[in-house]
Amino acid sequence: LARGAVVPDLAGRHVVVSAGGTREPLDPVRFLGNRSSGKQGYALARTAAARGARVTLVEANTGLPDPAGVDIVRVGTAVQLREAVLKAAADADAVVMAAAVADFRPAEYAAGKIKKKDGEEPAPIVLVRNPDILAEIGAERPRPGQVIVGFAAETDDVLANGRAKLRRKGCDLLVVNEVGERKTFGADENEAVILGADGGETPVPHGPKEALADTIWDLVVPSLGSD
Ligand code: CTP
Numbered sequence: 241l242a243r244g245a246v247v248p249d250l251a252g253r254h255v256v257v258s259a260g261g262t263r264e265p266l267d268p269v270r271f272l273g274n275r276s277s278g279k280q281g282y283a284l285a286r287t288a289a290a291r292g293a294r295v296t297l298v299e300a301n302t303g304l305p306d307p308a309g310v311d312i313v314r315v316g317t318a319v320q321l322r323e324a325v326l327k328a329a330a331d332a333d334a335v336v337m338a339a340a341v342a343d344f345r346p347a348e349y350a351a352g353k354i355k356k357k358d359g360e361e362p363a364p365i366v367l368v369r370n371p372d373i374l375a376e377i378g379a380e381r382p383r384p385g386q387v388i389v390g391f392a393a394e395t396d397d398v399l400a401n402g403r404a405k406l407r408r409k410g411c412d413l414l415v416v417n418e419v420g421e422r423k424t425f426g427a428d429e430n431e432a433v434i435l436g437a438d439g440g441e442t443p444v445p446h447g448p449k450e451a452l453a454d455t456i457w458d459l460v461v462p463s464l465g466s467d
Pocket residue numbers: 318337338339340341342343370371372373374375389390391392393405409
């Protein structure tokens with residue numbers, strides 16, 4: 241292969257990537273959301289397609305342009321993202337949960353816009369837990385040989401929290417980002433440590449999100465099942 245050519249080591253594989261951040265509606269005009277830009281998930285989808293994979297990108301609220309050669313499923317909420325990811329995961333060789341999934345959603349959705357009333361305090365917003373999609377896939381393992389990758393953004397005790405999260409979620413790899421002011425959200429660059437269920441620890445220096453994406457696929461490829 242020529243220098244710079246991409247090795248098609250994901251040819252014949254189906255990979256599922258979730259990207260963006262879910263929005264949990266309160267009423268027709270308001271939602272609870274997060275700052276995920278979706279750029280890391282899109283970089284994963286682009287690099288997987290370049291390496292020959294069939295890619296299903298489950299996208300939540302990114303507003304990013306469609307990458308070429310990728311099947312896109314658009315969702316809004318965590319519940320919708322779960323449906324789409326589980327459906328696509330049924331025949332997938334790898335599932336990468338790069339999306340920031342809201343942990344909670346409003347317990348009630350107001351069909352009409354919530355209005356303020358003179359002299360009245362606002363009603364508290366009651367939240368309920370959303371399903372944990374990664375933990376569900378990690379526990380059920382619908383396909384033997386399927387590689388499951390999670391992400392974690394941590395502010396403190398990054399590695400210890402990452403290790404505990406990897407175990408809790410039952411995934412094969414966990415990409416741990418240290419977040420804080422100016423770090424990660426919306427940026428084109430990222431730095432991370434990739435933890436493996438086998439005890440592996442791969443530091444990825446600060447660089448383009450594409451480079452982190454390629455390192456993730458480099459670690460996924462040797463673990464893929466043979467059929
Ligand atoms: N995730 C998921 N479903 C959820 C929440 C998170 O699938 N309801 C996935 C994310 O896509 C990510 C991983 O789980 O790949 C870790 O997300 P994170 O928010 O770091 O983990 P949590 O278990 O929600 O822990 P925390 O309390 O630190 O938010």
